[in-house]
Amino acid sequence: MFKILYKWSFIIITVFSIQAQANAKNSDVDLIQQIQSITEEAYIFAYPMLQNYKSLYSRTVLGKKPINVFSHRQKLLGPKFTAIVGPNNDTLYSASWLDLSGGPLVISVPEVEKSRYYSIQLIDMYTHNFAYIGQRSTGSKAGSYVIVGPNHDLGDLASKYSGVFQSETNFVFAIGRMLAKGSEDEKVAANLLKQYQLYPLTPLSDKNISKLSEELPPYSLDIVQSYKFIELFNYLLSHVSIHPSEDKLVSSFSKIGIGAGKTFDMASYSPEIQAAIKAGVKSALSKISAESKLIGAQVAGWNTTYLGFGSRNVMQGKYLLRAAAAMIALYGNDREENSSFSRQVDQKRQPLDGSLNDNSSVYTLRFEKGHFPQSDAFWSLTMYRLPEVLLYENEIQRYSIGDRTKNLNYAEDGSLTFYIQHKAPEGDKLKNWLPAPAGPFALALRTYLPKPAVYLGEWLPPEVKRVR
Secondary structure, eight states: OHHHHHHHHHHHHHHHHHHHHHHHHHHHHHHHHHHHHHHHHHHHHHHHHHHHHHHHHIIIIISOOOTTOOEEOSSOOOTTOOSSSSOOSSEEEEEEEEEOTTOOEEEEEOOOOTTSOEEEEEEETTOOEEEEEETTTTOSSOEEEEEEOTTOOOTTHHHHSSEEEEOSBSEEEEEEEEEOOSGGGHHHHHHHHTTOEEEESSOOOTTTSOOHHHHOOOOOHHHHTSTTHHHHHHHHHTTBOOOGGGHHHHHHGGGGTOOTTOOOOGGGSOHHHHHHHHHHHHHHHHHHHHHHTTOSOEETTEEEOGGGOOOHHHHTTOHHHHHHHHHHOTTOOOTTTEEEEEEOBOTTSOBOBGGGOBTTBEEEEEEOTTOSOOEEEEEEEEEEETTTTEEOOOTTOOOEEETTOTTOOOOTTSOEEEEEESSOOOGGGGGGEEEOOSSBEEEEEEEEEEOHHHHTTSSOOOOEEEEO
């Protein structure tokens, strides 16, 4: 009897032991899948911040541009400018990285005539456009605006200044754009930019003198495209305020060592967990890349990308979309500020290519009377050579064409046709010529301060046609 009971006890113990091992293995599999999923989610959330940090590091450390000081471009950008892809040929640029950790900063602007578009776009570390100073948002009169960090008490600042804008992050990128109505107007626009002022709200002291560029951790592709992103992400989290709606999400990242100011040690994890973290980064990058090809809608062969940018209210919860937008083009405007369209194909969806053009074959873009881009500021069509996506050098030094181009030739019915080709056209067509390279090219149609019909999709740009 004892032997029989012992036998059954042994069998029962063995069964439970096997079940326990199976449960343990399933538990390990579940944990590894969870770690990979958390890493993927954390990387997608962090990606816009990492791209933004690249700009901060490049400008202040590599480029040695000072913090909290505006730099201005005195001339419109041309083919020799290669620092960023897809630059516009319409406005003079201003830029500065702001460090609010030492206290609020003040941006003062002069009065600008109402007919001249200008804006200063304020972007936090999340890449949210949290405020604008300029024609659309604050008007054209002179004013002084206070920019404060996430932990600053606003007090009675609103009663003393033209406006007060609070950032969720200590690091803020300010981009200014001032319309120049052609090369002859550059000096007038540049003189307005020289009147911009950027200064601390309180007198300078050891506390509010920024030493940001001296303490920035290194940036490299190896860091941001691997598990090493966690260390950089932890640094950035120590300079931001976590929005209440994202507190639970960011807290969940702690399972892989993510947290404000934390030190990350990959070697402290098992080989299986390390592999899961690496796999999470790889899958996140793949998803972001795939999404970057789908941003916006395609209308009559034109692509819209402005849906990937905006304020927190507009972009709330759209983490993958925001990451994809950061992958292809940082610092896009709110759609109400600038709705742009781009294209690389003709009406038959064949690639645009200037080498195909001869005297009997050109591309045309025809705006019918009453169907011009609807804008309260200006619009333009800009030529870019591919694959660089840079302005194209040409004999007449025309890099864009639009509502400010002089001596355009309108048809008797009020329509306007642009001729887009490598060789110069003949007769009056020359006035409407946008030179193209003898090779592949892309076009960008920009509308600044677009009317709602543009960004709501009620107005559509016409096709670009290859005609004989």
